[in-house]
Amino acid sequence: MYPKRTAYPYYLYLAIFIIVPLLLVLYFAFTTSGGQLSLTNFDRFLTSQYLGILWSSIRIALLSTVLCLLIGYPIAWIIANSPLRAKSTLLLLMVIPMWMNFLLRTYAWMTILSRNGLLNQLLGFLGLGQTDIMFTETAVLLGMVYNFLPFMVLPIYSVLEKMDKSVLEAARDLGADSKTVFRKVIFPLSLPGVISGIMMVFIPAISTFEISLLLGGNKVNLIGNVIEQQFKVTGDWHFGSAMSTILMAMMILAMLVTGRVEGSREGGGLF
Amino acid sequence: MNKWLKRLFVFCVLAFLYAPILVLIVYSFNASRLRGSWDGFTLGWYQALFRDREVLRALYHTVLVAVLATVISTVVGTLASFGIHSLGRRGKSVILNLNYLPVLNPDIVTAVSLMLLFGFMGLNFGFGTLLMGHISFTVPYVVLSVLPKLGQMDPNLYEAALDLGAEPGTALRKVVLPEISPGIVTGALLAFTLSIDDFVISFFTTGHGVANLSTMIFSMARRGINPVINALSTLIFIVMIALLLVINRKTKEEV
Numbered sequence: 101m102y103p104k105r106t107a108y109p110y111y112l113y114l115a116i117f118i119i120v121p122l123l124l125v126l127y128f129a130f131t132t133s134g135g136q137l138s139l140t141n142f143d144r145f146l147t148s149q150y151l152g153i154l155w156s157s158i159r160i161a162l163l164s165t166v167l168c169l170l171i172g173y174p175i176a177w178i179i180a181n182s183p184l185r186a187k188s189t190l191l192l193l194m195v196i197p198m199w200m201n202f203l204l205r206t207y208a209w210m211t212i213l214s215r216n217g218l219l220n221q222l223l224g225f226l227g228l229g230q231t232d233i234m235f236t237e238t239a240v241l242l243g244m245v246y247n248f249l250p251f252m253v254l255p256i257y258s259v260l261e262k263m264d265k266s267v268l269e270a271a272r273d274l275g276a277d278s279k280t281v282f283r284k285v286i287f288p289l290s291l292p293g294v295i296s297g298i299m300m301v302f303i304p305a306i307s308t309f310e311i312s313l314l315l316g317g318n319k320v321n322l323i324g325n326v327i328e329q330q331f332k333v334t335g336d337w338h339f340g341s342a343m344s345t346i347l348m349a350m351m352i353l354a355m356l357v358t359g360r361v362e363g364s365r366e367g368g369g370l371f
Numbered sequence: 372m373n374k375w376l377k378r379l380f381v382f383c384v385l386a387f388l389y390a391p392i393l394v395l396i397v398y399s400f401n402a403s404r405l406r407g408s409w410d411g412f413t414l415g416w417y418q419a420l421f422r423d424r425e426v427l428r429a430l431y432h433t434v435l436v437a438v439l440a441t442v443i444s445t446v447v448g449t450l451a452s453f454g455i456h457s458l459g460r461r462g463k464s465v466i467l468n469l470n471y472l473p474v475l476n477p478d479i480v481t482a483v484s485l486m487l488l489f490g491f492m493g494l495n496f497g498f499g500t501l502l503m504g505h506i507s508f509t510v511p512y513v514v515l516s517v518l519p520k521l522g523q524m525d526p527n528l529y530e531a532a533l534d535l536g537a538e539p540g541t542a543l544r545k546v547v548l549p550e551i552s553p554g555i556v557t558g559a560l561l562a563f564t565l566s567i568d569d570f571v572i573s574f575f576t577t578g579h580g581v582a583n584l585s586t587m588i589f590s591m592a593r594r595g596i597n598p599v600i601n602a603l604s605t606l607i608f609i610v611m612i613a614l615l616l617v618i619n620r621k622t623k624e625e626v
Contacts, residue, residue: 107454115505121484199611208391308478
C-alpha cells in the first residue's frame with residue numbers, strides 16, 4: 101500500500117477549509133450578535149416576507165429544472181444516437197459555450213431582451229408586436245435554463261451512451277412498441293443520469309443570485325439575493341448564515357430523496 | 372419528417388446556446404458604445420483593450436489565480452489520493468464524503484463559509500484570500516479525478532518497485548505517476564476551467580480593489596459593460612477553441 105503520510109497536507113486542508121468554515125456557518129446561524137445561542141435568526145426567517153422569497157426560489161428552481169429536463173433529455177437522446185462523427189461534434193457544441201464567461205453570456209441576454217433589444221427589433225421587423233420580458237421572472241427563468249442546460253444534457257447523455265442496445269432490441273422483439281420501450285426500458289435505465297442532471301441544475305438554480313440580479317433587476321428577489329445582501333451590504337452574518345444553513349439543509353434533503361430513488365444502482369455522474 | 376423535426380430541434384437549441392455569444396462577438400466590432408445600436412464596423416475596442424490598465428489587471432489576476440490554484444490543488448490532490456487509497460473502507464468513506472461537500476454544496480454556501488473563515492481569522496481580503504478560496508474549491512475535483520485512476524491500477528506494480536529496491540518516493544514518481552497521469556491531467560484541466568470561470572467564490576473572498584474578470588464584469592453589468600470586455604472575451608473564446616482543436620487532434624493521433 102502507498103504511504104499514508106502523503107495525504108496529511110490534504111487532511112489539514114479538509115479541516116481548515118471545509119470543516120471549520122461549515123462549523124462557522126452553523127455557529128453564526130445559531131447565535132446572536134452578542135454570542136448567545138438562540139433561534140432568533142430562524143424565527144426571523146419564518147416571517148411571511150422571507151418564506152415568500154424561499155417559496156418563489158423553490159418554484160423558479162423547480163420550473164427551470166423541469167424545462168432543462170424537457171429540452172435536455174431529447175437532446176441527450178439525439179446526441180447518443182448520432183453517428184460517431186456527428187456525436188463528438190454535437191457534444192463539443194454543447195460544451196463550447198461554457199468556455200465564455202457565463203456572466204458575460206448572461207449580460208448578452210440583456211442586449212437581446214431589453215425594450216429596444218434585438219428580439220424586439222426582430223419581432224417588429226416581422227410585424228409581430230413587442231415583448232417586454234426583461235427584468236421579469238420569465239427573463240430569470242430563461243437565464244437559468246440557458247446557463248444550466250448543459251449540466252442536464254451531459255449526465256443523461258453519458259448514461260444513454262453506455263446503455264446496452266441489445267436490451268432495447270430484446271424489448272422490441274418481444275413485441276413492445278417504441279412508446280412502451282421508452283417508458284418501460286429506456287427511461288428507467290437512464291434514471292441515474294436524470295437524477296444527477298436534476299441535482300446539477302436544481303442546486304445552482306435555487307442558490308443563484310447573479311442571474312436574478314442581472315436579468316431580474318430588483319424585481320425578482322431570490323434566497324441567494326437575500327444571502328448576498330446580508331454578507332455584502334447589511335453585514336448581518338448571523339441571519340445570512342441561518343439562510344445558508346437552510347439552503348444546505350435543502351441540498352441534503354434533495355440528496356436523501358434522490359438517493360432513495362437511485363437505490364444501489366450505479367450513479368451516472370459527470371465523473 | 373421525423374428526421375427533419377429532430378434537426379430543427381437541435382438547431383433551435385444550438386441557436387439558443389449560441390445567440391448571446393454571437394451577439395457579444397458582433398458587438399465587439401460595433402463603433403457605438405451603446406448596446407442596441409449599430410454604428411458601423413471598428414477594431415477600436417481591440418486597440419483600446421491593450422491600453423486599458425483596469426481590464427488588463429483583472430485579466431492578470433484571473434490567469435495568475437487560475438495557474439497558482441491549479442498547480443497547488445493538483446499537487447495536494449494527487450498526493451492526497453495515494454493516502455486516501457490506502458485507507459480502510461470506513462476512513463475512506465468519511466474522507467470522500469467530506470471531499471464531496473464543496474462539490475455538492477451550493478456555491479454561495481461554500482463562498483459564504485470561506486468568507487466567514489477569512490473574516491474570523493482576521494485576514495485582509497484581497498489577492499491572498501482570493502487564491503486560498505480558489506484552491507479550497509478546486510482540490511476536491513482533483514481528488515475525484517485521480518482517485519479512480521489509482522483504483523484501476525494494479526497495486527502490485529508499486530510493491531514490485533519497492534521489492535526491487537526503489538525508495539517509496541522514487542517508486543511513486545517512476546511507476547505510479549505515469550500510470551495515473553491521465554487522471555492528473557483531467558483534474559488539473561478541471562481545476563483550471565473552474566477557477567477561470569468562477570464568479571461566486573471570487574465575489575465573496577476578494578476585496579481591497581483586487582478584481583478578476585468575473586467580479587469586474589459583475590460590477591460593470593449594472594451601469595453598462597465597457598465594449599473592451601466584449602473584445603477581450605472574443606479573443607479568449609477564439610484562443611480556447613484553437614486550444615480545444617489542438618488537444619482534440621493530439622488525442623486523436625494518440626488513439
